[in-house]
Structure formats: structure tokens, C-alpha cells
Amino acid sequence: MSDSRLNSVRHGRADGAAGVRATPLHHRALATLVAGRGQTAALAERIGTRFGLCLPTTPRRVSSGSVAFVGVGPGRWLAMDETGDGLAFETALVEAAAGHASATDQSDGLVLLRLSGPDLRRALAKGIGIDLHPAVFRLGDAATTPFALIGTTLWRIDGGGHAHDLTVEIAVARSYAADFLQALTEAAAEFGFDLHPTARG
Amino acid sequence: MRIPCPYCGPRDAHEFTCLGDATLTRPDPAAPDAASAFHDYVYRRDNPAGPHRELWYHGGGCRSWLEVTRDTRTHAITDARFAADRSSAAQGTEDRP
Numbered sequence: 001m002s003d004s005r006l007n008s009v010r011h012g013r014a015d016g017a018a019g020v021r022a023t024p025l026h027h028r029a030l031a032t033l034v035a036g037r038g039q040t041a042a043l044a045e046r047i048g049t050r051f052g053l054c055l056p057t058t059p060r061r062v063s064s065g066s067v068a069f070v071g072v073g074p075g076r077w078l079a080m081d082e083t084g085d086g087l088a089f090e091t092a093l094v095e096a097a098a099g100h101a102s103a104t105d106q107s108d109g110l111v112l113l114r115l116s117g118p119d120l121r122r123a124l125a126k127g128i129g130i131d132l133h134p135a136v137f138r139l140g141d142a143a144t145t146p147f148a149l150i151g152t153t154l155w156r157i158d159g160g161g162h163a164h165d166l167t168v169e170i171a172v173a174r175s176y177a178a179d180f181l182q183a184l185t186e187a188a189a190e191f192g193f194d195l196h197p198t199a200r201g
Numbered sequence: 202m203r204i205p206c207p208y209c210g211p212r213d214a215h216e217f218t219c220l221g222d223a224t225l226t227r228p229d230p231a232a233p234d235a236a237s238a239f240h241d242y243v244y245r246r247d248n249p250a251g252p253h254r255e256l257w258y259h260g261g262g263c264r265s266w267l268e269v270t271r272d273t274r275t276h277a278i279t280d281a282r283f284a285a286d287r288s289s290a291a292q293g294t295e296d297r298p
């Protein structure tokens with residue numbers, strides 16, 4: 001983390017610590033997993049056996065080791081592996097699902113960012129229509145919802161700070177990433193925004 | 202107006218697309234009166250003042266079709282459920298796509 005902050009570029013308010021920080025998360029395998037009709041229970045059993053976790057039926061993130069699944073809709077998940085290669089992860093999902101679901105590599109299709117900072121909630125509130133207060137949007141909670149009319153999926157993670165600090169990871173379609181970052185930069189400018197330069201990808 | 206999505210929770214109506222009346226039944230295209238039946242199916246709508254069952258697509262969220270019961274006079278929403286649950290119940294199957 002300290003490395004990325006040293007390399008960051010400040011936008012907006014220049015004095016003091018940044019209110020909002022954005023760091024790209026490269027090298028994470030991403031894939032969508034979609035259960036076949038009537039196959040959700042059978043799929044959950046297979047995924048549970050293979051990856052050692054309980055596939056969430058609500059908008060939540062569950063993880064085990066380097067692998068996590070985020071619920072994005074009924075019978076649909078965004079799956080990720082911090083250590084994996086995209087195609088290998090897709091293959092692992094297809095084999096685990098054994099005909100109960102389809103899996104599609106999205107490692108190149110989505111851009112993943114970690115957003116943090118004491119003013120993150122106020123910055124996101126300018127473009128997002130859900131309540132991200134830590135008392136409501138709890139650790140592990142996820143949401144698929146637009147930011148500045150750009151579709152996103154975000155989930156709250158433990159950023160290691162105070163219990164009320166908001167840290168999220170957010171996935172945006174790669175073709176919308178530049179527009180998303182421009183909107184986020186404008187929303188966060190008044191708080192001081194540290195953006196890792198490679199986030200513009 | 203907020204719609205209480207059964208998967209996502211309450212969301213602004215801007216995240217959804219409305220398809221209208223949820224109570225229509227697609228006519229039998231092989232029936233002798235199919236042409237006039239389809240005309241009514243496509244074009245004729247009641248305009249009720251009060252509770253209305255309608256289809257909404259949550260394209261900005263979970264991408265599910267919902268059946269929402271909305272009072273057309275007040276926009277008060279008294280029910281929102283997965284449309285797939287309704288059709289699967291009619292077909293006697295359990296899950297949704």
C-alpha cells in the first residue's frame with residue numbers, strides 16, 4: 001500500500017492527507033458464474049465442495065483462501081481468484097460446476113479498483129443511489145448499482161482502519177473505466193484524491 | 202419512487218425499466234381469431250386508478266424481471282416479487298433462470 005501511495009497522483013484539494021484513494025487491483029482472475037435453470041442448489045453444493053465456501057444467495061461476498069464469490073443476482077455470481085490466471089480459473093469453475101452452470105472469464109472485461117479514505121462515502125454519494133454507511137453496508141455486503149450512470153459492482157472489505165472507515169473493491173466494465181475514473185475524480189476532488197497513475201490503464 | 206427489489210433491496214426507479222401490465226396472457230397464434238386477439242394483446246390497455254400489477258426489469262442491478270404491484274394514484278408499492286417465480290409456479294417448476 002505504501003508503494004502505491006508514493007506513486008499516486010493528487011487530484012483536487014492539494015493540502016493535507018487525501019480524503020479518497022484509488023488503487024488498481026491487477027492480476028486478479030475474474031469470471032461470471034451463472035447457474036442453469038433449476039440448478040442453483042446443485043451448483044452451490046459443487047462449488048462448496050471444490051472451494052470450501054458457501055455460495056451466497058444474497059448480495060454478499062464470501063471467500064476462502066484466494067477465491068471469492070460476490071452475489072450479483074439470483075443464480076449469478078462474480079467469482080475471483082487473487083492468485084489465478086483468468087483462463088485457468090474459468091476452467092476450474094467449469095469443472096467444479098459440472099454442467100450446473102456456465103462460467104466466463106472476465107479478467108480483461110472488468111477493471112477492479114480498491115477505493116478507500118475517510119471521505120470515500122461522501123464522494124461516492126454524489127454518484128451512487130444506495131446507503132453506504134458502515135452501519136448499513138456491512139463488511140462483506142455487496143451491491144450492483146450505477147455510479148454516475150455507469151454500471152458497477154462493489155463490495156465492502158476490511159481496510160484495516162477504524163471500524164467506521166469505508167473500504168470497497170469496485171468492478172467496472174473496462175470500456176467504461178475512463179469515464180468512471182473521470183466521474184470519481186470530480187466527485188472526490190474537494191476531499192483530495194490520490195489516484196494511482198496505472199489506474200487509468 | 203423506490204422499488205423494493207427482492208434481491209437488491211430498495212432502489213431508485215431510475216435503475217429499472219417498466220414494461221407495463223403484468224396480467225396479460227399471450228394469445229394462441231394458431232387460434233382462428235389470432236389477429237384480433239394479438240391486436241388487443243399488443244395495443245389495448247386498461248388505465249386503472251389504483252393498484253396495478255406491472256413488470257419492471259432491474260437492468261441497473263440484479264438484471265431480474267420483477268412483478269411490482271403499484272398504486273397508480275400514489276406510486277405506493279405494496280408488493281415486488283421475481284417474475285420468474287410467478288411463471289415457474291404456473292409451470293410447476295421450482296427454480297428461476
Ligand SMILES: [Zn+2]
Nearest residue numbers: 206209262263
Ligand atoms: Zn435487483
